[in-house]
Amino acid sequence: MEPIETVYHSNFKRGAYSFYQSIRHQDPIFPMSKQYNHTSWLITRYDDVKELLKSQSFIKDQSKLFSPAEREKNPNDMEINIFQHMMLDVDPPDHTRLRRLVQPFFNPKSIRAMEPRIQTVADTLIEEMRHKDGPLDLIDDFAFPLPIIVISELLGVPAEDRNSFRQWSNTIVAAADEFEESFIEDVQAFSTYLTKLFEERRNNPQDDLISKLLQAEEEGEKLHTQELYSMVVLLIIAGHETTVNLIANTMYALFQHPDQLKQLKEDHSFIESAIEEGLRFYSPVDFSTARWAGEDMSFRGKEIKRGDFVVASLSSANRDEAKFEAADTFDITRKDNQHLAFGLGIHFCLGAPLARLEGKIALQTLFTAFPYIHLAPSAQPKWKEIFLLRGLEKLEVELT
Numbered sequence: 001m002e003p004i005e006t007v008y009h010s011n012f013k014r015g016a017y018s019f020y021q022s023i024r025h026q027d028p029i030f031p032m033s034k035q036y037n038h039t040s041w042l043i044t045r046y047d048d049v050k051e052l053l054k055s056q057s058f059i060k061d062q063s064k065l066f067s068p069a070e071r072e073k074n075p076n077d078m079e080i081n082i083f084q085h086m087m088l089d090v091d092p093p094d095h096t097r098l099r100r101l102v103q104p105f106f107n108p109k110s111i112r113a114m115e116p117r118i119q120t121v122a123d124t125l126i127e128e129m130r131h132k133d134g135p136l137d138l139i140d141d142f143a144f145p146l147p148i149i150v151i152s153e154l155l156g157v158p159a160e161d162r163n164s165f166r167q168w169s170n171t172i173v174a175a176a177d178e179f180e181e182s183f184i185e186d187v188q189a190f191s192t193y194l195t196k197l198f199e200e201r202r203n204n205p206q207d208d209l210i211s212k213l214l215q216a217e218e219e220g221e222k223l224h225t226q227e228l229y230s231m232v233v234l235l236i237i238a239g240h241e242t243t244v245n246l247i248a249n250t251m252y253a254l255f256q257h258p259d260q261l262k263q264l265k266e267d268h269s270f271i272e273s274a275i276e277e278g279l280r281f282y283s284p285v286d287f288s289t290a291r292w293a294g295e296d297m298s299f300r301g302k303e304i305k306r307g308d309f310v311v312a313s314l315s316s317a318n319r320d321e322a323k324f325e326a327a328d329t330f331d332i333t334r335k336d337n338q339h340l341a342f343g344l345g346i347h348f349c350l351g352a353p354l355a356r357l358e359g360k361i362a363l364q365t366l367f368t369a370f371p372y373i374h375l376a377p378s379a380q381p382k383w384k385e386i387f388l389l390r391g392l393e394k395l396e397v398e399l400t
């Protein structure tokens with residue numbers, strides 16, 4: 001079996017699905033690498049990924065594996081670390097406390113109430129696309145601004161600062177692959193920006209999520225300052241990076257399957273199942289669902305040691321032929337589509353109802369406004385070479 005580093009460096013995203021398929025057959029609990037006596041495993045089958053995500057033997061917080069003395073050897077030298085104690089990276093009881101604070105803002109009822117506003121944002125973007133001179137990039141002109149405006153408004157962050165968030169969050173997401181020089185600078189800029197915003201909002205509370213979080217922070221036990229920063233950074237990044245890809249990847253899959261594009265244009269009642277199929281077929285989150293083994297254990301016949309790193313590939317699970325009929329076929333009429341694109345268990349995506357609604361409104365609005373939308377003949381869609389997510393660099397389209 002080819003080592004994963006080789007596959008990665010030879011344009012991993014393009015070859016990922018055949019690579020996953022061969023691993024699923026040959027070695028589904030795949031030892032990717034070994035370092036300092038610890039193995040990093042890649043889990044590729046649907047049932048195994050499901051079991052991993054539900055299991056309490058795998059944890060998120062690596063620091064729990066260290067003794068207090070070891071922790072002191074690696075002090076945190078940043079005044080505010082915007083990644084520390086992030087809800088996504090902690091375990092109960094901290095996880096339960098943090099999730100409880102934000103859950104009411106993301107439950108289906110709260111999200112339904114946002115529908116008219118999301119529609120207005122989509123309509124405004126469509127009007128701008130209609131009047132734009134020159135080539136249209138569905139990502140820059142539509143799929144990116146829609147979710148970033150929505151999450152910014154929900155949080156109470158000025159949406160006009162969205163290009164800064166985009167730069168900061170791109171650097172942060174890319175850092176999982178390669179550490180860019182601008183990383184420290186961008187993280188500092190993000191942190192300074194939030195400090196100013198929090199100060200302003202403390203003096204002038206609004207009816208937004210940041211004001212609610214600041215109130216919880218003042219009450220002490222509910223939210224520590226560090227957690228406040230990390231929560232807002234998480235919501236900004238998770239709230240747009242993935243949804244941009246949901247919209248663009250689904251549109252790309254449709255462009256690749258003209259018969260289904262035609263079917264959808266003629267009958268919008270397939271939009272919701274097309275979104276679910278887009279989530280399964282080109283899952284926006286790939287490699288970022290990782291855990292640490294909290295104890296020595298045997299997992300599907302492999303000996304996993306406490307402290308081993310375990311990555312669940314949602315992309316692979318969602319293409320597992322043992323679970324999905326014709327798994328490599330894009331089919332907007334697929335029934336009972338139990339994909340794992342939003343994860344599972346206690347860390348199941350908080351924003352799933354929002355992402356689904358944004359996806360639905362996006363496609364409905366696009367196809368209503370531009371029934372002839374198609375991929376520009378000169379377009380050469382290319383997957384971004386980042387490990388964590390599956391997203392395109394550009395998606396050039398024509399409207400007539």
Ligand code: HEM
Nearest residue numbers: 087088238239242243246284289342343347349350351355
């Ligand atoms: C968690 C995917 C949109 C906020 C997750 C996880 C996945 C995921 C797979 C679980 C990670 C793990 O178990 O390690 C997606 C996809 C999206 C999307 C595919 C869009 C298509 C959103 C949106 C938000 C959001 C719009 C909005 C705010 C979060 C948060 C968590 C999370 C806060 C952490 C939950 C926790 O730890 O309890 N997401 N997400 N996501 N997502 Fe999403």
